[in-house]
């Protein structure tokens with residue numbers, strides 16, 4: 198039993214925090230408000246690659262640091278704390294899935310370049326009205342020799358326009374195939390979306406897109422790989438939520454300690470202090486459930502129950518912290534010249550992405566109903 | 574980061590589970606049930622002696638205190654298992670006052686009383702609250718006045734739980750009425766219930782739990798019975814309350830109740846067809862409880878780990894107390910909804926579901942720890958001040 202982080206993990210966190218706090222601030226984030234440009238800081242991305250952080254969990258044979266998913270989660274938490282305009286979750290989790298499931302030749306083609314920042318990865322996890330990443334319904338594929346020909350649509354793919362390869366699952370008869378799609382291949386059409394968080398996302402339309410055998414990650418049983426990936430993306434979103442919520446809470450704590458009304462700091466009103474104490478408890482719950490899930494995934498253990506529970510907390514905590522911190526700031530909380538509002542966008546983004554609390558509660562409840570997920 | 578018990582700890586847990594399966598005879602279980610989960614009966618006492626003889630009571634205490642020298646994590650595993658077995662363990666004596674006595678008691682206390690605690694032979698009640706002093710404990714008025722080599726104690730305490738079968742009360746009294754700050758004039762005594770000036774009357778509560786009003790009419794004790802420094806009692810009180818706060822939140826019994834209710838819902842047929850658990854709202858209640866209890870587990874594990882490595886944070890201990898006490902109430906409500914009408918029936922004849930009978934009692938007792946052990950408002954004050962460095966109004 199150890200709730201602490203070892204020296205190496207603390208170093209990863211400190212390095213990430215140092216770079217991100219130097220390179221991200223409200224002024225720079227403002228450059229992406231209202232879709233003025235795609236919310237992707239390419240120079241900072243290269244810096245993070247150069248520092249080895251993008252490949253923190255990638256194997257050394259591909260130029261990664263060879264550390265674990267815990268280290269990646271610590272990085273993601275810092276990205277959440279700074280709400281940096283970076284594709285860390287999309288790229289790093291997709292890279293891990295390729296490392297876990299793709300043939301050596303495809304790994305060698307993609308991963309060394311991915312870890313040095315020459316190649317960007319993402320994954321298509323949703324379809325219209327279908328949020329189960331492992332059960333593609335809207336994209337179908339036909340086999341053409343060892344190649345696959347894909348048609349259909351995926352929804353809200355993060356960094357699709359910036360990515361060089363997108364992990365994408367397709368139905369092949371009763372089976373599921375997983376490919377590393379080149380979004381610039383003939384027959385792929387991207388349409389940009391205006392998301393609430395300003396994250397660059399696109400819908401993808403596929404018209405008889407030919408994916409060569411070399412780019413097929415799993416010709417068959419791709420749902421296992423997608424489930425594996427989805428759990429890691431979900432856990433990473435929880436870590437991002439943790440960083441963002443913690444930052445919003447601390448912003449509110451300092452603001453209310455300075456702001457005076459009735460001749461005293463508003464923090465001294467018990468109702469205000471207690472609302473912040475509730476944020477503190479919620480965030481502690483999110484932290485504990487997230488790092489439990491992360492540490493199980495890190496050691497390749499089954500973590501479905503723990504990931505579902507962490508995402509329930511990510512949804513509930515995000516929602517409550519967002520409105521509590523806005524409220525105790527008064528008007529300042531929603532003033533676009535003050536940094537809190539962007540955090541509220543991300544708390545909402547993370548809450549609703551890959552299964553909101555209600556959906557996770559329903560999924561966990563169904564598993565409990567068949568005898569899974571009880572206490573040992 | 575590794576949130577799992579070691580192999581040795583899992584072996585210890587299994588050993589304890591088997592130990593309690595044997596210790597908890599049907600007769601003992603029935604006696605505990607009759608005593609409203611408080612203990613105090615003859616079989617209950619015999620079982621406590623047994624645990625003492627078998628060296629369990631101080632499993633995580635340092636050897637210098639007479640314990641077995643394992644860590645607070647092992648002590649925690651022991652307490653979880655004893656509670657899970659349904660034995661009303663006198664944890665206030667063993668987990669919260671006991672360690673304070675072992676650490677701060679004089680030679681007589683350490684030589685005579687502490688070993689008895691570890692043998693299960695000595696039980697101690699806590700005498701802080703008074704009719705006029707609850708959350709504002711430092712305003713207490715029961716007094717001790719020096720008389721030659723002795724101290725003479727007068728006053729009244731309220732809510733002195735378990736006093737009717739304990740041997741001593743860990744009593745907070747005012748020894749300096751003129752202290753510039755009211756916290757500074759308080760001392761701690763161990764008062765034997767054998768003194769003719771001590772008496773007690775019952776107070777019955779919603780949950781069926783008996784507590785007491787206790788009276789101190791010229792109770793006379795020797796200097797040996799003073800614990801710690803004269804007028805230095807406040808530090809001991811807060812130290813004890815920190816420990817008490819941790820032992821109030823057990824996840825063992827509630828996780829077991831959850832498993833039982835889930836199993837019941839999976840196996841119980843609805844008259845119109847299907848099982849109780851097939852109803853979406855039942856699944857939702859169960860999932861919500863599962864998520865709450867998981868977090869409770871992690872919080873209490875983290876507390877025990879933090880105590881083991883000496884990093885217990887004040888804000889986290891308060892967060893554990895608030896979260897635990899308020900989650901219990903939510904969980905009992907949601908599990909009560911699942912068992913439905915049976916949750917309105919007392920355990921016993923006519924109650925078809927033993928878990929529902931337990932829920933019927935639990936919902937009546939659940940409020941105690943939101944205001945007891947330091948009201949949750951005080952805990953939230955501590956969290957915003959110690960965890961978020963927010964200034965707070967002076968009191």
Ligand SMILES: Cc1cc2nc3c(=O)[nH]c(=O)nc-3n(C[C@H](O)[C@H](O)[C@H](O)COP(=O)(O)OP(=O)(O)OC[C@H]3O[C@@H](n4cnc5c(N)ncnc54)[C@H](O)[C@@H]3O)c2cc1C
Pocket residue numbers: 698699700701702706707708709731732733734735778782784941943944945946947948950951
């Ligand atoms: C079953 C039971 C067993 C008990 N066992 C023991 C025991 O063994 N030994 C012992 O000494 N005591 C015991 N107690 C007493 C318990 O510790 C007190 O009930 C508790 O300290 C609260 O005090 P009070 O009941 O006087 O409530 P009050 O102090 O009157 O408080 C009532 C409410 O006022 C509010 N409040 C008070 N102060 C503040 C503040 N500063 N800020 C915001 N809100 C505030 C809170 O909502 C609080 O719950 C027991 C009580 C019960 C019911």
